[in-house]
Amino acid sequence: MRTAPEKMLKLVAIAMGGIVLLMMAIELRDAVKEERAAPVSVTPDDPLRTELARCRALAPEALETDTACRAAWAENRRRFFDGPPQGLED
Incomplete structure (x- = not known):
């Protein structure tokens, strides 16, 4: 006890x-x-970043039908996985 x-x-x-x-x-x-x-910093000289920032603010239902956002995300994935654009490498 x-x-x-x-x-x-x-x-x-x-x-x-x-x-x-x-x-x-x-x-x-x-x-x-x-x-x-x-806040997300957006570089005004990069339209892709501006578009991605706009897409982040959308509701999931709106993202399903927004073809501009789908294209922006596809381009962002392509840039990420393919590396820097040709001609910009050191």
């Missing part, structure tokens, strides 16, 4: 663990809010 101090110590340990978990959840929530609030 446990004594009263052992029970109290266990209760305090459980309470502190709960407080730590609560603080971690609050920090994670704040980090997600800051990430969403950060």
